[in-house]
Amino acid sequence: MTEETQYHDSYNKSLELWPVEYSTYYVNTAQGKTHIIESGNKTAPSLILLHGGSMSSTMWYPNVMEWSKNYRVICVDILGDKNKSIPQIEFIDRPSYALWLKDVLDTLQIKKADIVGLSYGALNVVNFLLFYPEIVNRVVLMSPAATYVPFDSKFYTHAFGMVKNPSGVQSFLNWIFDDRYKPHPFIAEQLVAAMNWVEPSKSTAPKENGFPYVFTDEELASIRNPILLMFGENEVMYNVDEAYKRAENSSPCMTVELVEEVGHLMSMENPSYINRRVLEFLSEQRRNF
Numbered sequence: 100m101t102e103e104t105q106y107h108d109s110y111n112k113s114l115e116l117w118p119v120e121y122s123t124y125y126v127n128t129a130q131g132k133t134h135i136i137e138s139g140n141k142t143a144p145s146l147i148l149l150h151g152g153s154m155s156s157t158m159w160y161p162n163v164m165e166w167s168k169n170y171r172v173i174c175v176d177i178l179g180d181k182n183k184s185i186p187q188i189e190f191i192d193r194p195s196y197a198l199w200l201k202d203v204l205d206t207l208q209i210k211k212a213d214i215v216g217l218s219y220g221a222l223n224v225v226n227f228l229l230f231y232p233e234i235v236n237r238v239v240l241m242s243p244a245a246t247y248v249p250f251d252s253k254f255y256t257h258a259f260g261m262v263k264n265p266s267g268v269q270s271f272l273n274w275i276f277d278d279r280y281k282p283h284p285f286i287a288e289q290l291v292a293a294m295n296w297v298e299p300s301k302s303t304a305p306k307e308n309g310f311p312y313v314f315t316d317e318e319l320a321s322i323r324n325p326i327l328l329m330f331g332e333n334e335v336m337y338n339v340d341e342a343y344k345r346a347e348n349s350s351p352c353m354t355v356e357l358v359e360e361v362g363h364l365m366s367m368e369n370p371s372y373i374n375r376r377v378l379e380f381l382s383e384q385r386r387n388f
Contacts, residue, residue: 110155226310
């Protein structure tokens with residue numbers, strides 16, 4: 100069995116955790132084929148979910164049941180990351196990432212949507228807002244990767260440790276969650292398979308002005324979309340106090356919250372609170388731009 104096959108098997112195994120009916124399909128874009136997991140009523144408002152790095156859309160299994168009651172939930176496997184999407188052309192800069200996501204929404208005939216992103220997904224969302232804000236209603240950002248402050252050096256130590264030795268995945272998970280939470284074995288197995296799967300077509304990181312990226316004051320101030328930004332009080336990937344302080348006055352329509360007793364992957368650690376809080380924010384009176 101190839102490493103790719105092992106990864107796809109682990110992905111499918113994680114999908115067994117999906118608590119509601121779903122469909123999977125590919126959307127063709129200029130940069131490659133983008134894999135989607137969709138749940139909910141197709142006639143409901145669209146809610147786009149962008150996952151954390153190397154976690155894939157399967158990480159949303161604790162959240163999709165509640166959110167799909169009110170939304171057409173479209174979980175996008177970020178092209179170039181470890182998941183089922185198939186890159187064909189390299190991203191060269193941040194605009195190319197934004198254009199890719201716009202291509203996904205255009206192909207799905209979505210003219211406007213709410214977007215939720217966690218970690219790497221949240222970073223992609225902020226980047227998208229700088230280029231195509233007119234396509235977005237309201238935004239929820241959780242534990243954005245870089246974005247407001249650089250990563251702590253310990254992040255790179257753990258990340259490189261996983262790449263060099265997949266057995267380092269458990270050390271990474273222990274660092275992220277401490278003793279608060281233990282991820283489902285299927286999710287942990289998928290992360291190990293992701294680290295084992297190395298192929299040239301997955302090396303699509305931008306070559307210049309790319310990710311990870313800390314946005315400038317001017318870029319952040321230009322964003323007018325309503326944003327709920329949530330940091331976990333037990334965040335370890337960067338200094339959460341510094342990130343909170345920089346973020347709270349960064350954009351005109353920003354609400355920043357510190358969520359107690361969770362860390363970076365808060366949507367998995369405390370889904371009951373996150374599910375409710377996201378729906379509360381998205382259901383608030385939308386503004387016209």
